[in-house]
Structure formats: C-alpha cells, structure tokens
Amino acid sequence: MAIxxxxxxxxxxxxLCEAAGDPKESGITILAATIDHQLRPESADEALAVxxxxxxxxxxxxxxAWTGEKPATGRASAARIAxxxxxxxxxxxxxxxxxxxxxxxxxxxxxxxMRQARDPxxxxxxxxxxxxxxxxxxxxxxxxxxxxxxxxxxPFLKTRRNAIRDFLLRRGMGWIDDxxxxxxxxxxxxxxxxxxxxSDAKADAWRTAVDLAQNRRHAVSQAAAGLLRxxxxxxxxxAARLDPSxxxxxxxxxxxxxxTLIAVLGGREHLxxxxxxxxxxxxxxxxxxxxxxxxxxxxxxSRDALYLARESRDLPEMQVSMWQRELWDGRFEIVSHVPAAxxxxxxxxxxxxxxxxxxxxxxARAAWRSLPDVKVPQEFKDVQxxxxxxxxxxxxxxxxxxxxxxxxxxxxxxLAAMPRSPLNDLIRKT
Numbered sequence: 001m002a003i004x005x006x007x008x009x010x011x012x013x014x015x016l017c018e019a020a021g022d023p024k025e026s027g028i029t030i031l032a033a034t035i036d037h038q039l040r041p042e043s044a045d046e047a048l049a050v051x052x053x054x055x056x057x058x059x060x061x062x063x064x065a066w067t068g069e070k071p072a073t074g075r076a077s078a079a080r081i082a083x084x085x086x087x088x089x090x091x092x093x094x095x096x097x098x099x100x101x102x103x104x105x106x107x108x109x110x111x112x113x114m115r116q117a118r119d120p121x122x123x124x125x126x127x128x129x130x131x132x133x134x135x136x137x138x139x140x141x142x143x144x145x146x147x148x149x150x151x152x153x154x155p156f157l158k159t160r161r162n163a164i165r166d167f168l169l170r171r172g173m174g175w176i177d178d179x180x181x182x183x184x185x186x187x188x189x190x191x192x193x194x195x196x197x198x199s200d201a202k203a204d205a206w207r208t209a210v211d212l213a214q215n216r217r218h219a220v221s222q223a224a225a226g227l228l229r230x231x232x233x234x235x236x237x238x239a240a241r242l243d244p245s246x247x248x249x250x251x252x253x254x255x256x257x258x259x260t261l262i263a264v265l266g267g268r269e270h271l272x273x274x275x276x277x278x279x280x281x282x283x284x285x286x287x288x289x290x291x292x293x294x295x296x297x298x299x300x301x302s303r304d305a306l307y308l309a310r311e312s313r314d315l316p317e318m319q320v321s322m323w324q325r326e327l328w329d330g331r332f333e334i335v336s337h338v339p340a341a342x343x344x345x346x347x348x349x350x351x352x353x354x355x356x357x358x359x360x361x362x363x364a365r366a367a368w369r370s371l372p373d374v375k376v377p378q379e380f381k382d383v384q385x386x387x388x389x390x391x392x393x394x395x396x397x398x399x400x401x402x403x404x405x406x407x408x409x410x411x412x413x414x415l416a417a418m419p420r421s422p423l424n425d426l427i428r429k430t
Contacts, residue, residue, distance in 0.1 A: 001100040002087055003032050003061075005050040005176035008102035011164035012156060014173065016100070017057045032061040033090045035083045039070065039180075046176050062090055076186070081396075084146055091150050097422045099152040103140060106161045109198065109206050110191050112139045117191070137213040141399035143421060148395065151421050158207055160200070218401045223249070224257035225408040232261070234412040235356050237331070237389035239309040239367035240265060246306075247285070255281055258306075263393040264409060265310050266296035267330025270393065291362075298366050307363040310370035315346035320374070320385075327390070328372050335386040336374070342385065343375040389413050 001016060003009040013032060020028040032054045034047045047063040054061035064086045071078045087099050116137075144152045156164065168175060184190055198206070231246040240261055246254060258281070259271035271277075272295040280292050284301055292299045293311050300307045310331065320326050320336045320343075328334050328344050336342050347369045356364035374385045391413075394406045398418065407417050 001030060001032055002083075002102070003034055003050055003054070004178070005034070005046050005053065006102075006178055006181075007165050007168060007175040008104055008107075008156065008161060010053065010173065010175045011168050012100065012102035013053070013057060013059065014168065014171065017059065030057075030059050031094050031096055032059050033087055034061065034063045035086050036063055036065040037079050037083070038065055038067065039075075039079070042179075046178075049176065060094075062094075064090055076188075084152070084397075087152075088147055088150055096150070099146070099150050101152060101154055102156050102164075103154040104156045104161045104164065105158050105203060105207060106192075106198075108139045108157055108210060109195065109203070110188055112137055112210070113191050113195065114187055137209065138217040138401065139210050139213070141214070141401055143400045143423070145394075145398040145400075145403070145418060146396065148398070148418065151419070151423070153423060160203055214401065220252055220256055221402045221405045223253040224260065225405040227253055227257045228261070228405075228412065229408050232257075232412060234409075235359065236367060236371060237413045238265065238370050239307065239356055239359055239363055240412075241359065242306040242308070244305065251281075251285070258284075258308075260393060260405065260409070261308055262295045262297045262299075264391055265308055265331075267310070267392045268295050269330075269396070271295075298363060300360055300363050302360065307360060309363045309367035312346065312366040312369035315370060316344075317346075318344050320344055329370070330392045331370075331390060332372050333386075333388045333390050334372065334374065335388075338376055338380045338383045338385060340377050340380055342377070345373045345375060347371040347373050349373075389415060391415075394418075 001009070001012060003013055013030075016030050020026050020030055023029045032050070034050045036043045036047045038044075051061050051063065066079065066082045066086065090096075091099055140154065140157065142154050142157045146152055165175075180186060180189075182189060184193070227246055227249045228242075231243040233241045242258065242261070246257070249257070255277075256271075259277060262277075263269070263271050276294055280290070280294060280299060283290050283292075284306060288301065289303065290299070290301050296311055296314070298307075298309050298311045310329075316329055318326065318328060319341050320334050321341055322336055322339050324336070326334045326344075334344060349368075356367060359367070372387055374387070376383065376385065391406055391409055394402060398406055400421070403418060410417055
C-alpha cells in the first residue's frame with residue numbers, strides 16, 4: 001500500500017492491518033511504500049516518520065525518491081505518473097499481489113469538479129480511453145491495471161475523509177498535515193476551498209451520481225466490446241475492417257468502438273478530439289464513401305466496409321540496444337536480444353497481399369508501411385528480436401470500466417488477455 005503519512009493513507013494502513021489480522025492466519029501480508037517526491041524540504045523527515053509508524057504495525061516499509069529535474073509546468077501530473085511507476089517498481093521488488101491507495105470520496109468529487117472546470121465536455125474516468133467531448137462524470141475507477149501488470153485498488157473511494165479521521169482519533173492516532181494541502185496555488189486546493197466543506201447529504205448525492213455514471217460508462221464500454229467482437233477484423237495489428245452491421249449499434253456505442261480503434265491503430269493514449277471525429281462519423285452514419293485521416297489513422301469508407309490503418313507518414317526511426325524495452329510509434333514494444341545496436345524503421349518492402357486479404361490497396365499499403373522493420377547487423381541476423389503490439393490507450397492505465405473492451409481488442413490482435421484482478425469483491429447486504 002502507498003502511504004504518505006496523511007490521514008487517508010494512515011487510516012488505510014490502520015484499517016488494513018486490523019482487517020487482515022495475523023498474516024499467518026489470514027494469509028495476507030501488508031507491505032508499505034512511501035514515494036518522496038522531493039518537492040519540499042520536509043518530505044525526507046516525513047518518510048522517516050512513516051517508517052516508524054509502519055514499525056508499530058510490524059509492516060515492512062520502503063521509501064523511494066522521485067529524483068531528477070522536476071518540470072516547471074504540469075508538475076502535479078508528472079508527479080502522479082512518477083509516483084505510480086515507482087510504486088510498480090517496489091511492487092515488483094516485493095512480489096506484491098496488488099497496490100492499494102487511500103483515495104477518498106472527497107478526492108473523487110474534487111477530481112470530477114476539476115475536470116469539468118477544465119473542459120465541461122471532457123468527463124472521463126482516470127485510466128480510461130478518453131475522447132474530448134464525451135460526457136461521463138465517472139471520475140476515478142476503484143480498480144486500475146497499471147502497466148499491464150499490477151492492479152491498483154482504492155477501497156476508500158466511497159468513504160469521506162472526515163470518517164477516516166474520526167476512525168483514527170478514536171484510536172488515539174494522529175497524522176501528518178502536508179502544508180501543500182493549503183497552498184492555493186494548487187488547483188486541487190482551490191477546488192477544495194470552493195466546494196466549501198460538503199455536507200454528508202451532498203456527498204451522498206455525489207456518491208449516487210458517480211455510481212450511476214460509472215454504471216453507464218461500463219455499459220457503453222461492454223457494448224463497444226460486443227460490437228467489435230461481432231463486426232471487426234484486425235490484421236497485423238495495423239489495419240482493421242468494420243462491417244456494415246456495426247451501423248445498427250447506438251451512436252454512443254459505435255462512436256466509442258471506432259474511437260478506440262483509432263487510438264489503438266494510431267498509437268495514441270486518448271481517443272480523437274470531438275469536432276473532427278464527429279464530422280467524420282456523421283459522414284459514416286449517412287453512408288457516404290470517403291477517405292479521411294484522424295489521429296494518425298487513415299479511414300476509408302466504401303460500400304462494403306469501413307477500413308482503418310495507421311497512415312504511412314511521420315513514422316519514427318530509432319535505435320534499439322540489447323535487452324532494452326522500447327516503444328515504437330506508441331504501437332509496438334520491441335525487445336532486442338542482439339548484442340549490438342539495431343535500427344527500427346517503417347516497413348521498407350512491398351506490401352504482402354496475403355497479409356491483408358480483401359483490403360483496399362491504399363489501406364493495405366499504408367498498414368504495411370506502418371509496421372516496424374528491424375535492421376539487424378548481418379553477423380547477428382539469426383538472433384531474436386521480439387515485436388509485440390500494444391494497446392496504446394490502455395498501456396499505462398486500464399480502468400476496470402474498459403477491461404472487457406481491452407480484452408476484446410487483445411483477442412482481435414492475437415494478444416494475451418489482460419491480467420485478472422486478484423481481489424474477490426464480496427458485496428453483502430447489511
């Protein structure tokens with residue numbers, strides 16, 4: 001579990017230890033990690049205080065620092081990404097089953113409010129394939145797969161911060177107050193102050209609204225997965241066909257399915273922006289024939305199907321060293337076993353017609369030229385180079401909303417299914 005020493009994570013440590021009991025009897029071992037972002041001079045001492053707290057619970061604790069130069073802008077976002085990557089590293093070292101954080105309902109409300117303030121039309125959950133202009137208000141997911149390896153859980157996401165503090169005070173426990181939580185230069189602090197201390201009744205209304213939005217979000221994603229399973233074909237992880245039967249789906253589902261395909265084939269983390277996407281989709285719904293590009297993807301609609309492929313321009317050239325794991329064009333992970341530097345280029349040879357059966361020539365040519373071509377020194381030509389397609393919108397963060405959709409795309413591209421959650425979620429009536 002991640003612990004900063006604040007009330008939320010201290011409450012989480014206490015609650016988890018009480019719930020797990022004796023590890024020999026429960027089979028549950030709790031391990032703790034603190035990420036020192038090195039943004040304040042007090043942070044190192046706070047990490048030491050957390051270490052002492054973990055000693056009281058007989059919980060193994062590790063501290064990892066976010067080192068290096070910090071960005072002048074977008075620091076909160078950069079810190080968040082660095083924090084999760086460092087947590088994944090520690091989880092790997094400790095052979096942990098999952099990562100747990102102390103995000104609360106108050107954090108959820110603040111997060112949704114901030115996203116609405118930045119862009120009233122962009123309201124998608126964290127870790128979800130996103131498209132500008134798509135409503136949702138679903139906020140953070142209670143479980144997210146990070147880097148395709150570790151499930152992160154937020155068991156306090158429907159719990160108020162004041163309830164956690166009351167829980168700690170009843171046990172005579174304190175917590176560390178981070179001074180940055182009152183610094184009005186922070187967007188989150190300004191939003192928190194603007195919310196003005198929500199009453200429990202208003203927080204309950206928020207909780208209900210978020211539950212409804214998350215249920216809708218999950219339903220659209222599941223329906224999009226079903227649509228692709230029934231109507232889509234993907235070749236070489238570089239070209240796709242969507243049969244005309246897809247047009248029978250509701251626009252919401254159809255837009256999400258096609259938007260996700262564009263993100264995957266284009267190697268983008270987010271779905272395309274709303275204005276050009278909706279213009280193209282309007283032509284598609286009207287049955288027009290067209291050739292368009294969007295999000296680095298060629299879209300070719302004919303009478304028999306809609307075809308998509310990565311457009312064959314602005315493709316990178318890069319060097320790959322032995323054992324290094326490199327991401328090429330946001331679409332392929334390359335691991336070389338060659339004991340020398342190799343060059344990765346866009347596809348150089350003529351298209352192999354059998355690789356794209358019945359695909360229009362211009363689409364097949366673009367798809368083929370968008371595949372990585374690894375140039376290996378002649379003396380090592382028989383040494384293996386692994387090339388694995390990746391699902392760009394779900395590579396770093398995959399919320400449980402989109403698990404079924406990610407599995408569907410993985411199957412269509414010949415990839416392994418996503419790791420299943422290690423948590424058995426028991427819902428009991430009380």
